[in-house]
Amino acid sequence: MGEANGRGGSLDPRRYQPDLPKDRFILAESPDDEAVPMDVIFVGGGPAGLAGAIELARLVRKDAEEGGPLGELEIGVLEKSAELGEHTLCGAVVNPGPFRELFPELSDEDFPFRTPVTKEAVYLLRESGATRLPTPPTMKNHGNYVASICEVVRWMGERAEELGVNIFPGFPVDSLLVEDETVVGVRTAPAGLDRSGEPGAGYTPAMDLTGRVTVLAEGTRGPLTQAYQEWQGVEAPNAQIYALGVKELWEVKKPLDRVIHTMGWPLPNDAFGGSFMYPMADDLVALGLVVGLDYKDARLDVHELLQRMKLHPLFREYLEGGELVEWGAKTIPEGGYYAVPPRRHGHGVIMAGDAAGLVDVPSLKGIHYAVQSGILAARSIYEALKKDDTSEGALAAYTKAVDDSFIMKDLYRTRNMRPAFKDGFYKGGVKAGLMTLTGGAFPGKRIPVEEDAAEARTLDGTPEPFTPDNELTFSKVDAVFKSGNKTRDDIPSHLVVGKDVPPELAEFYVHVCPAGVYEMEGDELVVNAPNCVDCKATDVLGPRWTPREGGSGPAYRRM
Numbered sequence: 001m002g003e004a005n006g007r008g009g010s011l012d013p014r015r016y017q018p019d020l021p022k023d024r025f026i027l028a029e030s031p032d033d034e035a036v037p038m039d040v041i042f043v044g045g046g047p048a049g050l051a052g053a054i055e056l057a058r059l060v061r062k063d064a065e066e067g068g069p070l071g072e073l074e075i076g077v078l079e080k081s082a083e084l085g086e087h088t089l090c091g092a093v094v095n096p097g098p099f100r101e102l103f104p105e106l107s108d109e110d111f112p113f114r115t116p117v118t119k120e121a122v123y124l125l126r127e128s129g130a131t132r133l134p135t136p137p138t139m140k141n142h143g144n145y146v147a148s149i150c151e152v153v154r155w156m157g158e159r160a161e162e163l164g165v166n167i168f169p170g171f172p173v174d175s176l177l178v179e180d181e182t183v184v185g186v187r188t189a190p191a192g193l194d195r196s197g198e199p200g201a202g203y204t205p206a207m208d209l210t211g212r213v214t215v216l217a218e219g220t221r222g223p224l225t226q227a228y229q230e231w232q233g234v235e236a237p238n239a240q241i242y243a244l245g246v247k248e249l250w251e252v253k254k255p256l257d258r259v260i261h262t263m264g265w266p267l268p269n270d271a272f273g274g275s276f277m278y279p280m281a282d283d284l285v286a287l288g289l290v291v292g293l294d295y296k297d298a299r300l301d302v303h304e305l306l307q308r309m310k311l312h313p314l315f316r317e318y319l320e321g322g323e324l325v326e327w328g329a330k331t332i333p334e335g336g337y338y339a340v341p342p343r344r345h346g347h348g349v350i351m352a353g354d355a356a357g358l359v360d361v362p363s364l365k366g367i368h369y370a371v372q373s374g375i376l377a378a379r380s381i382y383e384a385l386k387k388d389d390t391s392e393g394a395l396a397a398y399t400k401a402v403d404d405s406f407i408m409k410d411l412y413r414t415r416n417m418r419p420a421f422k423d424g425f426y427k428g429g430v431k432a433g434l435m436t437l438t439g440g441a442f443p444g445k446r447i448p449v450e451e452d453a454a455e456a457r458t459l460d461g462t463p464e465p466f467t468p469d470n471e472l473t474f475s476k477v478d479a480v481f482k483s484g485n486k487t488r489d490d491i492p493s494h495l496v497v498g499k500d501v502p503p504e505l506a507e508f509y510v511h512v513c514p515a516g517v518y519e520m521e522g523d524e525l526v527v528n529a530p531n532c533v534d535c536k537a538t539d540v541l542g543p544r545w546t547p548r549e550g551g552s553g554p555a556y557r558r559m
Contacts, residue, residue: 009460011298011505013541014453016498020544025227027175031185035208038076038166040381041186042215043173043224045079046088047149047367048353049217050156051102051374052381053077057163059382070385075165076209077157078188080172080534082486082551084157085150087219087534089247089328089559090367091276091288093117093259094147098371103159112155113145114280119258123314125265125275130314137436138362138414141259146278146286149367150556170550174206176214176224181392182347183228185210191549197492212390213381215350217374220331221536222355223546229341238338238419239451240357242331243273244537246306246514247288248482249558252322255282261364262314263425266305271295272421272428275309276364277318284325285318286559292334293540294422298457298507303329303514304466307473319472327474327482328559329514329535332366333357337408337415338446344402345395350377358402360410361418362432369407376401413440419447452540459504476516476531483515483533484555487548493529494548495538501525509542518543 040056042049053075063070081087099111108116120141123130157167174189185208192203216225221242229235256279263274272292280286289306310319333339335357344351352358353370360366380398384390402408417435421428434442468475474482495517501509506525509518515533519526527543533554539545 009458011457011459011508013457013505013508014451016501016505017453017542018496018498018544020223020226020230021496021546022227022230024546025175025224026231027177027187028179029177030179031177031208031210035185035210037074038209038211039073039385040075040213040215041209041211042075042077042217043186044217044219044222044355045077045084045157045167045169046153046217046219046353046370047156048355048370048374049077049215050153050160051098051371052215052217052352052378053160053165054156054163055102055375055378056382057160057165059378061163068386073385076168076211077160077165078168078171078173078186078209080170080547080550081553082170082555084167084169085153086555087553088149088153089330089556090149091278091286091364092147092149092367093141093144093278093364094152095144095365095368098368098375102371102375108145112151113147115146117141117144117146117259121258121260123260123262125262125312125314127265128313130262136362139261139364146259146280148280148558150559171207172547172550173218173224174547176228177208183214183349186214189547189549193492193549195490195492212385213348213350213395215352215377216355217352218355220333220354221539221545225351225355228346228349232346234341234343236335236339236341237446238335238449240333240335240339241292241294241418241449241452242540243290243292243334244302244329244331244514244535245288245290246302246329247286247327247559248306248324249280249326250285250287250319250322251283251325252285252318253283254318255279256285256318266309267291268295268297268300269425271300272418272425277315280558287315290332292421293331293452293537294455296455296458298459298504299463299511301511303476303479307466307468310472316472324474324482326484326556326559327479328554328556329533329537331536331540333359334361334418335449336361336418337411339449340408340411344399345392347392348390350381350395350398352377358407358411360414362414372405372407373402376405415440416443416447419449422447422449457508459507476514480515480531480533484557485531485533485553486555487530487532487552489530491530491548491552493527494546495527495529495532496544496546497525497527498543505542509538512537512541
């Protein structure tokens, strides 16, 4: 590959990216006669969906106790993983504020968090050294907690079930069912299809569920959310942009006593991102590398950069003699304030959490926004149901509530910070500093941003070969094994690849994907769909991701 094959020059990923298969995700069909009736459906069993289901169930219970008109409501949460938490991946340092609001009867000690943040450090890395920097105001984490989001989600699921919420794990949603402009329900993905897409052993057909309101809480790069926004013509001022995060969990012999963030090496100066290492327990650390998907070098490989990074003295000191126990990857919405859809509601539908792009990049936070948006969604839905009106006008209270909340206030203060780094690491750092000093007033106007696939890539130069040592560094195949991937080998491919992809762009896909889904045989692209861990990286830059049968993909336990 590479220069040995005479490849070089500029690549245009957008030219070969298939269109979003909107006709699959938006079905102008009535639910079938055996549809399961629900009042409210939450698509996605992550922090946003579960917070919304919990808050709504509590409001409905209180209404019943006070003799209100609603009566019993059926609330359903559909989750594509086989068990709650298996597809949930995040850093994570968590702001506990919205958890306190959701569970006012509990103290912080009752939440399933790991450890409070008492010490922290930020470093500028060089290949063999590090310089400690003052902690930027946006990255100060005293009062926050290190947590496993898998564990948090499982705990939230138990609280939801105690309140009578119907949890449906293993049921990915394939389509929104619509009548005119109104979302009236969902259709799940079938299971048990063979490689050709025909019913095989254990076949289970798709199932329809009806609901007066459907909440799209499907996480980063949700296909239903993308399709709904395109169908309805909902456009933000800026395109949403993304980062890819690759994370590992290590059992270690040396305890880590602080939260660590780094910038600089191993990233080139024209790539935005950084790394983290968090203490999960005395014998457990989480570490990872997050890189914006607008980088220029078509051979940049985030998984490989993470492996090289672990050999740096700052990380090696803790990892040597330890054991890799879990690995995972996911994309993160990074566009910020100007990339959040201005309307996050419609007739019978609401968008929450990462699906709506509610992430603040400078503070590396999104979980508490997801929980808060779920709470606000539940309150708006409750009031709409009491009025027996779930139209766009009635659900507009949700968009206003988010606009008036700390979520959008936070995002507005940092509205141009991520776009500032389009000019490179050093210029971006200077601009970000000025934005911090002025409370976001500098530069005084929106910095426009295009989608990541619009960034031209180059295949110039010769990549440095990398060979894992299988002690500190590992191949993509070994990493996917550590994700607990449970996908059948004979599952039909859920990835939609563009036509006539040239070898140069195929090589780009090979490096983009952290899970070894794409390989080259000569000049031909080979797609190993069962390897996919649903990170959605190539959905941003190339082949489209679509839902597949429930329980496929990773099975994270402690991430």
